[in-house]
Amino acid sequence: MDATNGNGGASKYITLVSKDGFEFVVLREATLCSDYIRGMLRNNMTEARTGRCELQDINGVILEKVVEYFHYWYKYRDREDVPDMEIPVENCLELVVAADYLGMDKQV
Amino acid sequence: MSRQQNNRAGRQIRGPQSALTDFLASHNISANQIRLDADARRRAAEQENGASSSSNQQQVAEDEVGESSTVTTSVTVTTRTSRRKKDQKVIDKIKASKTYQKRKRNAGEDDADDDLLDTLLRERAPLPGQMDNCANCGKRFTVTAYSRNHPDGGLLCSPCGKEMDKDAPPKKKPAKRAATGPVGRRRQIQSKILDGTFQLGAKSLMTLCIETLAKNIDLAEDLGDLPQPVIDKIARKLSKHRLLNPTTLSLFLQPTADEVCIYDGAKLSADDYIRIFQTVPGLKRLKARNAIHFKDEVMDFLVSRKTELEDLYLHGSNLIAEEKWLEFLEKKGKSLQSLRVYWTDKHFGDSALAALPSSCPSLVRLKACHNQKITGEGINHLAQLHHLKHLSIDLRNHVHSDVYVNVLSSIGPNLETFSITREIELDNTVLDAIHNHCRSLQKLRITDSDVMTDEGFARLFTNWENKCLLFVDLQKCRQVDSANPRQNPDNIGLCDRGFKALMAHSGRKIQHLNVHGCRHISAKAFEEVFPSDGKKVYPELKNLEISFCEEVTDFIVGSIFKCCPNLHELNVFGCMKVKSVRVPKGKILVGVPNALGMVIEGVDDDEE
Numbered sequence: 001m002d003a004t005n006g007n008g009g010a011s012k013y014i015t016l017v018s019k020d021g022f023e024f025v026v027l028r029e030a031t032l033c034s035d036y037i038r039g040m041l042r043n044n045m046t047e048a049r050t051g052r053c054e055l056q057d058i059n060g061v062i063l064e065k066v067v068e069y070f071h072y073w074y075k076y077r078d079r080e081d082v083p084d085m086e087i088p089v090e091n092c093l094e095l096v097v098a099a100d101y102l103g104m105d106k107q108v
Numbered sequence: 109m110s111r112q113q114n115n116r117a118g119r120q121i122r123g124p125q126s127a128l129t130d131f132l133a134s135h136n137i138s139a140n141q142i143r144l145d146a147d148a149r150r151r152a153a154e155q156e157n158g159a160s161s162s163s164n165q166q167q168v169a170e171d172e173v174g175e176s177s178t179v180t181t182s183v184t185v186t187t188r189t190s191r192r193k194k195d196q197k198v199i200d201k202i203k204a205s206k207t208y209q210k211r212k213r214n215a216g217e218d219d220a221d222d223d224l225l226d227t228l229l230r231e232r233a234p235l236p237g238q239m240d241n242c243a244n245c246g247k248r249f250t251v252t253a254y255s256r257n258h259p260d261g262g263l264l265c266s267p268c269g270k271e272m273d274k275d276a277p278p279k280k281k282p283a284k285r286a287a288t289g290p291v292g293r294r295r296q297i298q299s300k301i302l303d304g305t306f307q308l309g310a311k312s313l314m315t316l317c318i319e320t321l322a323k324n325i326d327l328a329e330d331l332g333d334l335p336q337p338v339i340d341k342i343a344r345k346l347s348k349h350r351l352l353n354p355t356t357l358s359l360f361l362q363p364t365a366d367e368v369c370i371y372d373g374a375k376l377s378a379d380d381y382i383r384i385f386q387t388v389p390g391l392k393r394l395k396a397r398n399a400i401h402f403k404d405e406v407m408d409f410l411v412s413r414k415t416e417l418e419d420l421y422l423h424g425s426n427l428i429a430e431e432k433w434l435e436f437l438e439k440k441g442k443s444l445q446s447l448r449v450y451w452t453d454k455h456f457g458d459s460a461l462a463a464l465p466s467s468c469p470s471l472v473r474l475k476a477c478h479n480q481k482i483t484g485e486g487i488n489h490l491a492q493l494h495h496l497k498h499l500s501i502d503l504r505n506h507v508h509s510d511v512y513v514n515v516l517s518s519i520g521p522n523l524e525t526f527s528i529t530r531e532i533e534l535d536n537t538v539l540d541a542i543h544n545h546c547r548s549l550q551k552l553r554i555t556d557s558d559v560m561t562d563e564g565f566a567r568l569f570t571n572w573e574n575k576c577l578l579f580v581d582l583q584k585c586r587q588v589d590s591a592n593p594r595q596n597p598d599n600i601g602l603c604d605r606g607f608k609a610l611m612a613h614s615g616r617k618i619q620h621l622n623v624h625g626c627r628h629i630s631a632k633a634f635e636e637v638f639p640s641d642g643k644k645v646y647p648e649l650k651n652l653e654i655s656f657c658e659e660v661t662d663f664i665v666g667s668i669f670k671c672c673p674n675l676h677e678l679n680v681f682g683c684m685k686v687k688s689v690r691v692p693k694g695k696i697l698v699g700v701p702n703a704l705g706m707v708i709e710g711v712d713d714d715e716e
Binding site: 033066069072073076077078079080081082084085087089092093095096097099100104105106 | 320328331
């Protein structure tokens with residue numbers, strides 16, 4: 001199923017695929033906090049056309065947490081007083097590696 | 109006592125009655141009667157069991173007399189516990205009964221009734237000072253106010269009580285964080301604004317992860333293959349929470365690393381510093397703050413190893429003796445490119461600086477901050493360091509301006525950073541020397557000069573062949589004269605002409621400007637430098653500090669925001685004329701002198 005709608009513009013959602021095949025559907029705008037994904041979704045890249053990003057180095061559990069972060073970030077993006085998102089301790093180190101890989105260490 | 113109460117009942121004196129007494133009376137139960145019955149029961153029990161022992165006829169009070177033989181003791185104990193349980197059942201039944209509840213509700217009594225019921229219907233526990241049998245081990249002991257209660261009723265002797273406490277540690281109330289609640293959260297936001305870490309929206313994923321990691325660092329055994337910038341962030345976070353100790357230090361000592369940054373070495377001992385050199389043989393850059401235990405023995409170890417340090421940053425290492433510094437510079441100075449020494453007060457002095465030209469020929473960066481021993485004599489030797497690019501001095505001794513003029517005339521052309529902090533009598537000759545000799549300067553800092561004049565600054569920045577400065581810090585260059593608090597007849601410090609010349613020279617590229625305390629810069633000068641129609645633009649300016657420049661007004665602040673599109677933070681502490689200015693989104697205004705603080709444009713007060 002092609003992710004583009006009839007007008008030829010990009011759809012509102014994209015799919016992120018983990019190393020072990022888990023797929024997550026996310027709002028395109030919510031992923032803009034990741035430099036890496038933003039780069040993949042630039043105009044002429046394959047991923048921009050299909051709306052599907054394959055992340056070879058991140059496994060399903062971690063990608064799920066990342067997607068949860070995307071939605072949390074999107075929800076609170078203009079607010080002043082933001083409650084912190086819970087990060088489970090056991091995934092913490094791998095999540096740091098994933099965050100570094102995806103370029104999610106700057107404020108947007 | 110019971111006799112007295114009997115008398116009272118006989119005299120028919122009735123005080124206010126509680127709901128419980130009322131209830132019991134309606135069931136034809138008299139509280140007094142219950143007490144007498146309990147006493148009688150106890151006495152009967154004693155008489156039964158007291159046959160084998162001698163002095164068990166104590167009638168004085170409510171106390172259980174123990175027996176010497178264990179059999180009878182256990183019988184007594186079981187009788188007591190079973191009776192206790194039976195009584196408890198009766199009490200519970202009465203409490204549960206609907207009429208009692210109703211009466212209680214109507215009378216509006218509190219738990220005093222429950223306690224009364226308990227005390228009346230139950231066997232009374234022995235008073236402190238009397239003997240009892242431990243409910244756990246059965247030994248006799250003296251009851252005190254601190255005797256613990258056994259869960260099944262009864263009292264525990266002190267060893268059993270301690271054991272029980274050990275098994276079930278007292279519930280610790282979680283420490284109430286100061287940052288909870290609406291007031292705490294507002295304070296946190298204001299604190300973040302002052303720190304410069306405030307942003308709208310959520311924290312980055314990296315920050316959240318590192319915070320979790322820092323909180324649970326004792327669970328981590330190994331940081332794995334994280335890239336260097338991430339490890340650095342983790343190190344900073346740990347140091348901030350004072351979690352860096354010998355155990356957590358091991359997480360940061362990776363054998364393949366060439367850089368070790370210890371942001372808080374307060375908990376580390378000399379052996380730990382030695383361990384750093386042992387574990388990381390290829391160490392090139394070492395940064396240690398609060399490195400108090402970096403002592404002579406550590407220096408000895410370092411000198412004896414093959415470690416070729418290129419960058420040494422030591423803060424607070426004032427236990428290193430002067431000879432050790434000289435030895436280090438002599439033996440390890442060849443490869444040293446950067447030496448930064450902070451707060452070493454008494455041992456890093458002129459002799460060390462004198463040794464620099466000969467032992468550290470490739471020295472590019474030198475910083476001596478908060479040092480009491482260096483004097484002009486030492487600084488003079490710096491004129492021979494021809495490769496020096498970054499020079500930063502913050503001394504507690506007075507150094508005459510001629511010394512600096514000498515140094516500048518010798519190495520001025522190469523200098524990229526020139527920073528002299530808190531040199532009160534630094535005068536215009538230094539400014540002229542900078543003007544004449546420095547050609548590649550990027551960072552200039554001269555603070556707290558009481559003698560430099562506006563004319564000197566104007567001369568410096570007008571027709572100066574240096575390219576644009578990126579970082580300028582001229583804080584507190586102002587007149588300090590109590591005889592003349594308002595007037596500044598000699599134009600001491602940075603004033604209008606100097607300020608205008610500075611911005612005309614470096615405005616295109618300047619990134620960071622600090623004119624804190626230069627209070628004689630007039631509003632007119634500000635308006636000329638930052639015109640309200642936005643004709644002049646300073647695209648690179650990110651940090652601007654104009655605190656205590658008293659002529660700054662709301663209008664000027666607004667114009668500044670217009671002229672500096674990439675401004676991140678503006679500091680206006682002490683600018684009392686700034687009353688209410690709307691701050692565009694994404695920018696931070698620090699130091700607004702009212703309780704409301706910074707008000708962001710477009711944010712309604714009704715919105716959360």
